[in-house]
Amino acid sequence: xxxxxxxxxxxxxxxxxxxxxxxxxxxxxxxxxxxxxxxxxxxxxxxxxxxxxxxxxxxxxxxxxxxxxxxxxxxxxxxxxxxxxxxxxxxxxxxxxxxxxxxxxxxxxxxxxxxxxxxxxxxxxxxxxxxxxxxxxxxxxxxxxxxxxxxxxxxxxxxxxxxxxxxxxxxxxxxxxxxxxxxxxxxxxxxxxxxxxxxxxxxxxxxxxxxxxxxxxxxxxxxxxxxxxxxxxxxxxxxxxxxxxxxxxxxxxxxxxxxxxxxxxxxxxxxxxxxxxxxxxxxxxxxxxxxxxxxxxxxxxxxxxxxxxxxxxxxxxxxxxxxxxxxxxxxxxxxxxxxxxxxxxxxx
Amino acid sequence: xxxxxxxxxxxxxxxxxxxxxxxxxxxxxxxxxxxxxxxxxxxxxxxxxxxxxxxxxxxxxxxxxxxxxxxxxxxxxxxxxxxxxxxxxxxxxxxxxxxxxxxxxxxxxxxxxxxxxxxxxxxxxxxxxxxxxxxxxxxxxxxxxxxxxxxxxxxxxxxxxxxxxxxxxxxxxxxxxxxxxxxxxxxxxxxxxxxxxxxxxxxxxxxxxxxxxxxxxxxxxxxxxxxxxxxxxxxxxxxxxxxxxxxxx
Numbered sequence: 001x002x003x004x005x006x007x008x009x010x011x012x013x014x015x016x017x018x019x020x021x022x023x024x025x026x027x028x029x030x031x032x033x034x035x036x037x038x039x040x041x042x043x044x045x046x047x048x049x050x051x052x053x054x055x056x057x058x059x060x061x062x063x064x065x066x067x068x069x070x071x072x073x074x075x076x077x078x079x080x081x082x083x084x085x086x087x088x089x090x091x092x093x094x095x096x097x098x099x100x101x102x103x104x105x106x107x108x109x110x111x112x113x114x115x116x117x118x119x120x121x122x123x124x125x126x127x128x129x130x131x132x133x134x135x136x137x138x139x140x141x142x143x144x145x146x147x148x149x150x151x152x153x154x155x156x157x158x159x160x161x162x163x164x165x166x167x168x169x170x171x172x173x174x175x176x177x178x179x180x181x182x183x184x185x186x187x188x189x190x191x192x193x194x195x196x197x198x199x200x201x202x203x204x205x206x207x208x209x210x211x212x213x214x215x216x217x218x219x220x221x222x223x224x225x226x227x228x229x230x231x232x233x234x235x236x237x238x239x240x241x242x243x244x245x246x247x248x249x250x251x252x253x254x255x256x257x258x259x260x261x262x263x264x265x266x267x268x269x270x271x272x273x274x275x276x277x278x279x280x281x282x283x284x285x286x287x288x289x290x291x292x293x294x295x296x297x298x299x300x301x302x303x304x305x306x307x308x309x310x311x312x313x314x315x316x317x318x319x320x321x322x323x324x325x326x327x328x329x330x331x332x333x334x335x336x337x338x339x340x341x342x343x344x345x346x347x348x
Numbered sequence: 349x350x351x352x353x354x355x356x357x358x359x360x361x362x363x364x365x366x367x368x369x370x371x372x373x374x375x376x377x378x379x380x381x382x383x384x385x386x387x388x389x390x391x392x393x394x395x396x397x398x399x400x401x402x403x404x405x406x407x408x409x410x411x412x413x414x415x416x417x418x419x420x421x422x423x424x425x426x427x428x429x430x431x432x433x434x435x436x437x438x439x440x441x442x443x444x445x446x447x448x449x450x451x452x453x454x455x456x457x458x459x460x461x462x463x464x465x466x467x468x469x470x471x472x473x474x475x476x477x478x479x480x481x482x483x484x485x486x487x488x489x490x491x492x493x494x495x496x497x498x499x500x501x502x503x504x505x506x507x508x509x510x511x512x513x514x515x516x517x518x519x520x521x522x523x524x525x526x527x528x529x530x531x532x533x534x535x536x537x538x539x540x541x542x543x544x545x546x547x548x549x550x551x552x553x554x555x556x557x558x559x560x561x562x563x564x565x566x567x568x569x570x571x572x573x574x575x576x577x578x579x580x581x582x583x584x585x586x587x588x589x590x591x592x593x594x595x596x597x
Contacts, residue, residue, distance in 0.1 A: 303440035306397070306425075320444065
């Protein structure tokens with residue numbers, strides 16, 4: 001039996017525990033091990049939430065299995081938090097990647113707010129592999145966020161997939177903060193009419209971090225809608241890559257797709273590579289995209305300084321202002337609060 | 349409080365101020381008038397520490413704790429902390445930063461510099477609400493991003509609100525009257541007038557005499573060709589209004 005105290009481990013960003021008190025379900029994992037005492041699992045008529053732990057077939061695939069059934073007037077709040085450090089290294093080899101797999105099913109017309117976090121702290125040569133699936137049945141409405149908060153000792157490979165049925169809506173914010181390397185492969189399948197998907201991507205890299213995002217938004221049928229907005233903030237000698245593929249298939253007439261990628265470079269040795277990639281095979285569609293790369297505006301900086309704000313704080317305020325547009329789009333105050341508290345816990 | 353001697357300033361390779369002399373004492377209100385391109389805005393911005401303005405020669409001395417200090421050695425935020433305030437001709441929009449957080453960060457930074465305890469969030473909000481009445485600004489401005497989506501008049505009022513909150517010793521108002529209709533002008537002027545105090549100096553930079561009907565200056569100066577070429581009292585502004593700047597070009 002693993003003895004574990006979240007507070008003394010000090011892996012969680014401030015306030016996360018208080019905020020998750022409002023959740024219906026909270027699942028905690030530590031180096032891939034489910035923490036039953038810390039988690040909150042209650043019986044609920046319309047929800048199945050269970051940890052997937054070392055069964056013979058899922059030895060290396062631990063994580064949350066969530067099924068939100070029945071239309072419910074109340075939106076279910078579900079939190080999955082994976083924490084990683086090197087505490088097990090003496091007894092168990094961490095040279096192998098710690099793997100997790102989280103699956104979220106949403107039945108017809110169900111509603112949910114999902115927050116998933118991967119927090120790697122005090123790590124040395126730690127490797128984390130995660131896969132997360134969102135499967136939405138007809139008319140399901142889901143607001144979700146996945147935050148990866150990592151120190152420079154960890155490499156995180158993360159794969160996110162969504163599948164959506166008719167008239168369902170998914171808003172997913174993916175947020176990568178720090179890390180020796182974080183690689184996100186994110187794909188959205190818009191394969192039924194009336195499907196709408198919003199992807200909000202925030203990537204903040206400092207020191208010598210590397211964040212790579214490879215996203216695919218695939219409009220396969222007509223009358224599907226997507227909006228992708230990505231912001232990158234890079235400082236130190238960090239590097240961020242964003243490859244955003246947007247595919248509108250020949251059959252996907254009347255589709256509406258927007259993509260915007262904005263990057264803010266805060267130091268001379270930091271860099272970004274941004275590659276929007278639009279592949280449009282249908283002729284009656286709306287598709288807009290734009291990409292900008294910039295530095296802190298000198299006029300804004302002087303304006304704040306001229307009011308007594310130090311250069312350092314002014315830069316921080318401007319860069320937080322840059323993120324603000326994304327945060328204001330998150331449609332669940334609960335999810336937003338958790339994202340905010342993870343950002344406060346980020347040492348960038 | 350402020351002593352500028354033989355100041356030469358170069359902007360983008362061009363000499364803009366060419367041997368300017370200008371002195372301000374506490375309690376005084378000065379108006380600096382002059383034709384377009386004479387260096388009026390450059391003067392106020394160089395005092396506030398605008399980056400990229402190169403001081404070729406001469407000095408700007410400012411009194412801090414009874415001693416005169418060379419301003420060019422101080423970062424813009426330190427100048428502000430020591431009581432210099434520039435109301436911008438074109439107030440800058442800062443997306444995503446709420447007006448209230450901006451004001452509070454500035455206010456607290458100045459308090460901290462002087463070893464004064466910071467104000468609590470609630471107390472500060474009440475304090476700002478009180479000051480906002482001076483320029484007839486409603487609470488809804490507090491949560492909006494700094495100057496973003498503000499009309500020209502709202503931006504200028506926001507400048508005066510900041511001035512009222514930060515309570516500077518030397519206020520530089522750069523073309524605060526430009527783009528204001530007569531009602532907004534009266535609001536802004538009354539905000540400035542309420543801040544006139546024996547320990548505070550105000551420098552108004554303006555094209556037009558109109559503002560000076562509402563904020564009556566003690567001294568009027570004509571800035572032309574990068575130098576102050578004539579100084580006088582209130583009557584000089586009226587003369588300029590009638591005769592224009594041609595005599596100084």
